Amino acid sequence: MALPKYTEPHYRIWHYIYLTICAAVFFFLIAPLFVIFPLSFNAEEFLSFSDGMKRLDPDAFSLRWYKDMIYGTKNPWGLAAKNSFIIAIFATIGSVILGTVAALGLSSRHMPYKGLIMAVLISPMIVPLIISGVAIFFFMAKAGLAATHTGIVLAHIILGTPFVVITVTATLSGFDHSVTRAAASLGSDPVNTFMKITLPLILPGVISGGLFAFVTSFDEVVVVLFLAGLENTTIPIQMWTGLREQLSPTILAVATCLIILSTLILVTAELLRRRSERLRGINR
Amino acid sequence: MSSETKQILTTDGIPLEVSLKKAEKKNKIKAFLLVAPLLFFLIITYVFPIGDMLFRSVDDKMVTQMLPKTFKAMENWDGQDLPDEEVFAAFHEDFIKLVEDKREGKLSTQLNYTKNGFKSIIKKLRRASKKFEEGNYKEQIMAVHKRWADVEYWRAIQRRAPEFTGQKYLKGMDMYVNEEGKIVSVEEDRRIHRVLWLRTLEIAFFVTVFCFLMAYPIAHLLATLPMKYSNLLMICVLLPFWTSLLVRTASWMILLQQQGIVNDFFVGIGLVADDNRPEMMYNKTGSYVAMTQILLPFMVLPLYSVMKTISPSLMRAGKSLGGTPFVAFWKVYFPLTIPGIGAGCLLVFILAIGYYITPALVGGASGTLISNQIAFHMKSTLDWSFASAMGLMLLSGVLVIYWLYNKIVGIDNIKLG
Numbered sequence: 001m002a003l004p005k006y007t008e009p010h011y012r013i014w015h016y017i018y019l020t021i022c023a024a025v026f027f028f029l030i031a032p033l034f035v036i037f038p039l040s041f042n043a044e045e046f047l048s049f050s051d052g053m054k055r056l057d058p059d060a061f062s063l064r065w066y067k068d069m070i071y072g073t074k075n076p077w078g079l080a081a082k083n084s085f086i087i088a089i090f091a092t093i094g095s096v097i098l099g100t101v102a103a104l105g106l107s108s109r110h111m112p113y114k115g116l117i118m119a120v121l122i123s124p125m126i127v128p129l130i131i132s133g134v135a136i137f138f139f140m141a142k143a144g145l146a147a148t149h150t151g152i153v154l155a156h157i158i159l160g161t162p163f164v165v166i167t168v169t170a171t172l173s174g175f176d177h178s179v180t181r182a183a184a185s186l187g188s189d190p191v192n193t194f195m196k197i198t199l200p201l202i203l204p205g206v207i208s209g210g211l212f213a214f215v216t217s218f219d220e221v222v223v224v225l226f227l228a229g230l231e232n233t234t235i236p237i238q239m240w241t242g243l244r245e246q247l248s249p250t251i252l253a254v255a256t257c258l259i260i261l262s263t264l265i266l267v268t269a270e271l272l273r274r275r276s277e278r279l280r281g282i283n284r
Numbered sequence: 285m286s287s288e289t290k291q292i293l294t295t296d297g298i299p300l301e302v303s304l305k306k307a308e309k310k311n312k313i314k315a316f317l318l319v320a321p322l323l324f325f326l327i328i329t330y331v332f333p334i335g336d337m338l339f340r341s342v343d344d345k346m347v348t349q350m351l352p353k354t355f356k357a358m359e360n361w362d363g364q365d366l367p368d369e370e371v372f373a374a375f376h377e378d379f380i381k382l383v384e385d386k387r388e389g390k391l392s393t394q395l396n397y398t399k400n401g402f403k404s405i406i407k408k409l410r411r412a413s414k415k416f417e418e419g420n421y422k423e424q425i426m427a428v429h430k431r432w433a434d435v436e437y438w439r440a441i442q443r444r445a446p447e448f449t450g451q452k453y454l455k456g457m458d459m460y461v462n463e464e465g466k467i468v469s470v471e472e473d474r475r476i477h478r479v480l481w482l483r484t485l486e487i488a489f490f491v492t493v494f495c496f497l498m499a500y501p502i503a504h505l506l507a508t509l510p511m512k513y514s515n516l517l518m519i520c521v522l523l524p525f526w527t528s529l530l531v532r533t534a535s536w537m538i539l540l541q542q543q544g545i546v547n548d549f550f551v552g553i554g555l556v557a558d559d560n561r562p563e564m565m566y567n568k569t570g571s572y573v574a575m576t577q578i579l580l581p582f583m584v585l586p587l588y589s590v591m592k593t594i595s596p597s598l599m600r601a602g603k604s605l606g607g608t609p610f611v612a613f614w615k616v617y618f619p620l621t622i623p624g625i626g627a628g629c630l631l632v633f634i635l636a637i638g639y640y641i642t643p644a645l646v647g648g649a650s651g652t653l654i655s656n657q658i659a660f661h662m663k664s665t666l667d668w669s670f671a672s673a674m675g676l677m678l679l680s681g682v683l684v685i686y687w688l689y690n691k692i693v694g695i696d697n698i699k700l701g
Contacts, residue, residue, distance in 0.1 A: 011609055018501060018505075019505075021501050022501050022505045023370075023503050024531075025498045025499075025501065025502045025580075026502060026517065026520045028498070028577060028580075029520050029521060029577060029580055029581075030520040030523065030524065032524075032536060032539060032577060033523065033524060033527060033531070033532070033535060034537040035535050035538055035539060035545060036534070036535050036538070039538065046543075047538050047541070047544075048538075048541075048543050048544060048545065048548070049545070053489040064291075075459070075533070075667065098321055098322040098325060098438075099322065101318050101319075101321060101322070102318060102319045102321070102322035104318050105314075105316065105317070105318025105319035105320075106315075106318075106319060107314045108311065108314070108315035108318070109313045110308065110311035110314070110315045111312070111316065111319070112312055112314040112315075112316065117323060119690070120323065120326060120327070120331065121322060121323065121326065122303065122318075123326075123330070123331075124326070124330060126634060126682065126686050127334075127638075127679060127682065128634075128637065128638020128639075128640075128655060128678060128679070128682060129638060129640060129653040130638060130640045130658050130659060130675065130677060130678075131334070131337075131638070131675040131679050132330070133333045133659075133662075134339055134658065134662060134672065134675050135330060135333035135336070135675075136329065136330065136333060136339060137662070138333045138336050138337065138340070138668075139328075139329050139330075154329060154436070155329075158325075158326065158329055158330050161322060161326070165519055167535075176325070195357065215526060218528075219528045219529055221529070221530065221531070222640055222641065222659075223642055225659075225663075226662065226663075236528065236530055239528075239530040239531075239534065240530060240641070240645075242533055242644065243533065243537065243645050244644075245532065246524060247534070247537060247538070249532060252534070252538075255528075255530075255531040255534055255535070257528070258528045258531050259527055259531060261525075262523065262526040262527040262531075263621075264517070265526055266522050266523055266526045269526070270522070278443060
């Protein structure tokens with residue numbers, strides 16, 4: 001954003017102030033994430049930079065907390081990671097199937113009461129999590145599903161579907177329905193048309209909705225706190241307990257892994273978004 | 285179509301209008317069948333349970349069912365003086381049955397909600413009742429403890445007779461029905477819930493304001509920079525957005541602790557003395573800082589998507605017509621961004637008002653919100669009906685905002701990422 005030569009001095013100053021403010025805000029947004037990286041390699045048990053770390057002394061850094069995370073005795077992280085992945089994968093599959101099918105119906109111009117139904121389908125995203133947590137807990141307790149994986153998966157499907165519905169409806173809004181009509185006129189049945197024509201075209205939207213659902217489930221702690229028993233502990237639950245009781249550097253090692261995971265998901269989501277825009281012919 | 289026009293028939297001989305309507309109906313059913321699985325799933329697992337919360341929050345059958353004979357006998361009691369022997373005898377009968385079923389503890393918990401002091405006298409009554417003789421229960425019960433001879437406690441029991449009650453909602457607003465049946469506020473120093481509601485609104489409001497003030501410039505920069513730079517900077521917004529909430533809260537706990545990096549920095553530049561490091565966590569400051577950073581992306585993204593659509597030539601036109609850059613910005617650019625501001629502010633406010641995890645971890649006692657109170661009653665006091673009532677009060681507030689959001693922005697326009 002180079003300024004034109006004729007810019008008056010006080011606007012020039014204002015412009016630099018503006019850029020400084022922006023830089024400060026970006027710093028505020030991103031810097032906290034980067035504090036975790038170096039501290040997770042701390043050789044000592046403190047959560048601040050030791051003198052050795054400030055001097056970049058190699059002895060001050062170690063993989064101690066990563067080893068503790070993986071091999072530590074009585075370590076909950078292994079079980080938590082296993083549970084988290086199992087729950088998130090099943091919740092994602094459930095959310096994607098239910099959400100995509102619903103989005104197909106919602107995008108049809110024949111759909112009656114569209115606004116009302118959309119409001120119901122999106123509501124788990126808008127209602128504060130604590131309220132969802134209480135309501136879902138009441139249901140699961142009655143259905144005998146509290147403290148089971150099934151219960152948590154169902155809960156996460158509830159929370160994840162709104163994201164799939166939103167992303168897939170957005171993808172379908174630019175969808176050219178004449179291609180499905182063309183397929184039908186060439187003798188394809190609806191299921192075949194969906195699998196061969198519609199799905200490949202809306203796939204980026206479906207996958208990015210699935211990523212949202214995955215992250216929602218993988219990161220969800222409020223509802224799980226109500227539902228989980230000791231056997232169903234997840235990574236967020238362990239982090240929550242750890243952060244409440246004592247902040248150990250092992251948590252930072254886990255946090256670092258989670259940041260790497262979220263970076264991967266971010267990159268995938270961005271690539272998909274661009275591909276989707278290209279497929280739908282939106283050029284920016 | 286006028287009635288004289290000859291009806292158009294399809295090849296099957298059915299009027300076209302009828303045939304079209306049939307097809308239309310078929311399409312409607314098809315579309316609905318696609319939505320139905322998710323809709324019914326959500327109605328059963330989510331909408332009904334919220335209705336169940338509503339039921340629980342006003343349900344007061346427990347005591348009604350525990351003391352059926354007492355309440356029957358109390359129907360003839362005027363509530364002025366101590367009740368008659370008839371009521372005492374009925375109460376004794378109900379109570380003996382409860383002791384047999386080992387449910388008198390539940391009764392004492394329930395009655396204690398209505399009036400403090402029931403716990404101990406019910407325990408005493410249980411012990412004494414084993415040696416009770418037949419007849420004249422009034423004397424015997426009153427002899428157990430002087431509170432049993434206090435008409436206030438009998439009125440408290442009578443207040444639990446109805447099957448439904450709104451008292452949990454009143455309690456959520458620090459009000460109660462007093463002995464005369466009027467709705468009054470509790471004493472000033474015990475109004476904990478009002479403080480929490482106000483604090484929740486205050487924190488949600490200021491977090492929204494801070495987010496707006498910080499998001500506006502960077503959204504503008506992202507929207508006006510050339511693509512290759514803005515894509516890079518967009519990562520700074522999206523990476524926190526995709527990162528676990530707990531990870532971000534953990535990093536603020538590290539930064540804000542007393543021996544933390546922010547305090548080190550303040551000491552380093554001589555802003556504060558080393559032995560007088562300010563407490564920045566476990567209070568409101570902690571909640572403000574962490575929540576602002578965590579919710580900032582939700583403000584940037586809607587603002588950005590609106591700003592992206594504003595053509596830069598509008599600003600140039602404003603300037604060429606004689607406006608200074610400030611005037612051009614204020615009169616041309618800013619009004620065009622208002623839909624984005626509305627969307628971002630409402631989204632952040634809705635999210636902030638129901639925040640739980642971050643305030644619980646960095647908020648301490650003075651930075652917790654209404655959600656924390658709900659969780660406390662769900663997990664610690666187990667007063668689920670009160671938790672439900674508070675939850676629904678919060679929910680009704682959120683629904684009002686949601687309705688506004690739908691009016692202003694439309695739910696269909698929620699954008700993600």
